[in-house]
Amino acid sequence: MTMKTGTRARRAYHHGDLKNALLNAALEKIAAHGARALSLREVARATGVSHASTYRHFPNKEHLLATIAEQGFRTLAEAMRAAAKQCGGDPLAMLLATGVAYVDFGVSRPQHLQVMFGDLIANRDHYPGLVAASREAYEVLESLVRKVQKTGRARVQSERIVALAAWAQVHGLALLIASGQIPSESADRIDHRALAVSVISLLRDGLSGGSDARPTRIRQRL
Amino acid sequence: MTMKTGTRARRAYHHGDLKNALLNAALEKIAAHGARALSLREVARATGVSHASTYRHFPNKEHLLATIAEQGFRTLAEAMRAAAKQCGGDPLAMLLATGVAYVDFGVSRPQHLQVMFGDLIANRDHYPGLVAASREAYEVLESLVRKVQKTGRARVQSERIVALAAWAQVHGLALLIASGQIPSESADRIDHRALAVSVISLLRDGLSGGSDARPTRIRQRL
């Protein structure tokens, strides 16, 4: 079983890419049992490595979680951009699709969302990459709001207020669903995307209140 | 210093009302250092009691947290009702005030909000009192939505959808502010209540889209 160490830089001692292996193991554990239950020693065990070796790659547990949160924000931003791209260019439709993508993300990865928005990370300012990634996600929404306003179909309103309103809307919906807060009578056989469409449409109707706004018959799919 | 045990049921051994003393100590610690940092042993120490004695009053740590979350929901519901009562009966104004109260609550007690909505409690169904309290808070919103719809000033729309939209809106805004996600350029000298008014007003304009809806000049106080 003696393995040639050769072929230049193949598995230095044990792993070769322990850092990513740890991240992936952590992500799996979080998806399965929640972020709160995660222990660094458990992640090390799952990766087949001694617990002390995690400190060679992350200064502490919080740093590992911040890295996972950052990846989450990048995935989220990417999902929003992809959703917008499929809407043929109508800014309001793009904004709606982006919001639905946000809710989708949260519903399919509730535990990841907790890492991104919960209090596991005491001070986000310690992690510039995390701050940048979350800002990047926010800016997908904000730039769409800007586009909507340029069409003149939106109420005159501070761009910041409108973007925040949109963000708060989808964020709140995603978290309510992800944390199981939606009253059970309605959570039964719910299609979360349809719910998202309906809810977000209401806000959209608040944005586009102008004279040329369409009557906006909401697609009632519930 | 030998104290008469008399006067019927005065401090049985040590405390007399250890349960509430523990809850209050926990609440203080949470407000100061966040729910994540809380340890049961620390709470016992602060109360001047051995750590094992907490188990005489709560079966485990999660149960204590669930109790705190439940209290939070009751306080929240009360704050919302109080805010609505000061609005002289106009349903839309009451709904707006209620939303602002929700955001207020979250901004002034961000750590408490984490206990209520975070993942510290693995399965909320284990705590019927918690479920009931959160439902009670939700129903304050829902009944106001019903009132708005009765005035005929709202779009015809499922009551549930509108109530969820309203809830998601204020919930999202509260959490974004409480978790420090509002971009720093704007978080500077912000009046959160004013921001809440502006954001919620946008949604309200989506709700009241009817012919007799006022032009709704949003109070721009920013």
Next chain:
DNA sequence: ACCTGAACACCGTTCAAGT
């Protein structure tokens, strides 16, 4: 350069024992 074992100071939880 990367990994390990032993050690430290903490946890949550249990339990036999005290008053």
Next chain:
DNA sequence: ACCTGAACACCGTTCAAGT
């Protein structure tokens, strides 16, 4: 009935030592 001390199995983190 209510509280305690000792114990158990875990943590996160550090550090000297190994390859």
